[in-house]
Amino acid sequence: MSDTTVLSSTTAPFVSVIIVNYNGGDLLTRCVLSALSSQQVEFEIFVVDNASDDTSLATLRTAVGTDKRVQILQNTQNEGFAKASNRPLPQTHGQYLLFLNPDCIIQPNTLHRFCQTLDTHPEAGMAGALVRNPDGTEQAGSRRGTPSPWRSVVRVLHLDKFFPNNPRFKSFVLTQEAMPTTAVPMEGISGACMFVRRQAMEQVGTMDEAYFLHCEDLDWFMRFRQAGWIILFVPTIEVLHIKGACSRRHPIRVLWYKHRGMVRYYRKFFRQQYPIWLQWGVIIAVWTRFAMLLVINSVLRKQ
The missing domain is CATH 3.90.550.10 (Spore Coat Polysaccharide Biosynthesis Protein SpsA; Chain A)
Structure with missing residues (x-):
């Protein structure tokens, strides 16, 4: 057809x-x-x-x-x-x-x-x-x-x-x-x-x-x-x-929800596949990344 x-x-x-x-x-x-x-x-x-x-x-x-x-x-x-x-x-x-x-x-x-x-x-x-x-x-x-x-x-x-x-x-x-x-x-x-x-x-x-x-x-x-x-x-x-058109007004909040979602997703589907130390390493890495993006975003907003 x-x-x-x-x-x-x-x-x-x-x-x-x-x-x-x-x-x-x-x-x-x-x-x-x-x-x-x-x-x-x-x-x-x-x-x-x-x-x-x-x-x-x-x-x-x-x-x-x-x-x-x-x-x-x-x-x-x-x-x-x-x-x-x-x-x-x-x-x-x-x-x-x-x-x-x-x-x-x-x-x-x-x-x-x-x-x-x-x-x-x-x-x-x-x-x-x-x-x-x-x-x-x-x-x-x-x-x-x-x-x-x-x-x-x-x-x-x-x-x-x-x-x-x-x-x-x-x-x-x-x-x-x-x-x-x-x-x-x-x-x-x-x-x-x-x-x-x-x-x-x-x-x-x-x-x-x-x-x-x-x-x-x-x-x-x-x-x-x-x-x-x-x-x-x-x-x-x-x-x-036209990506991000609905989230530009609240970029920090969007970043927070995105990283929180990633932690939930990893723990929900991969908890049994990785040793506990690696799971916590990934979670720490996720929130470290969030903190770095938070700093970068704050610096850019001040410029």
Whole structure:
């Protein structure tokens, strides 16, 4: 079936798009309008707002008017990404769900092509796109391996540069590897754009709400794979991600949640694989890195 074929309403898979917003500004409206634009399958959009104090919701309401495909849910406080993503699930109807960051722009055929991909790969529980930066380069998290404690050490110390041909020193970021031409299994994709099969999610469970921001996607990837589902990276589907647009106002808080999430992720999935001294070494390294970034950020803000 070509990309220009319009699926009939009787056979089209229904897709539920979930967008969690926190002070996304005008990008939120651009994101929603891109999802509304000429999609070739039936879909609904849920925007969950985490108590934004900017004009993002007002701008969105003006843009979408009374379009019944868009529903806005407002939290009275910032519930975090995972909890906000889970909130609309009881109201969704899609056999597929797209979890999309509000600073992402998708193309008119994105939902259709994701549906085609999972329809032809019943073993896949989730798929991700080739996520690009505004300058056109591939974003670091677009395709990745599992960030185990050892792989994180390799990345922080750049050991992959010293031992480029040794698989033992392979980083979990895979952007330097040759780009595949078709959908391929991947340990991890970008959490900014996750296309999920409902059947798989019902088996695996929803995102772990103990993560507030960051690492809930890594947790999900691990659980999907542990349950026997494949995660696909689809290089023929491209998404623009204007990274960090919703977190620029609170960089220190974002860093805190990111590093706290990494500690939870490591302890949850790798506790039995590493000796206790190495576990504590990794945890100390995580918080040391946070402290260093905190100092760097403070210095830069004073300049």
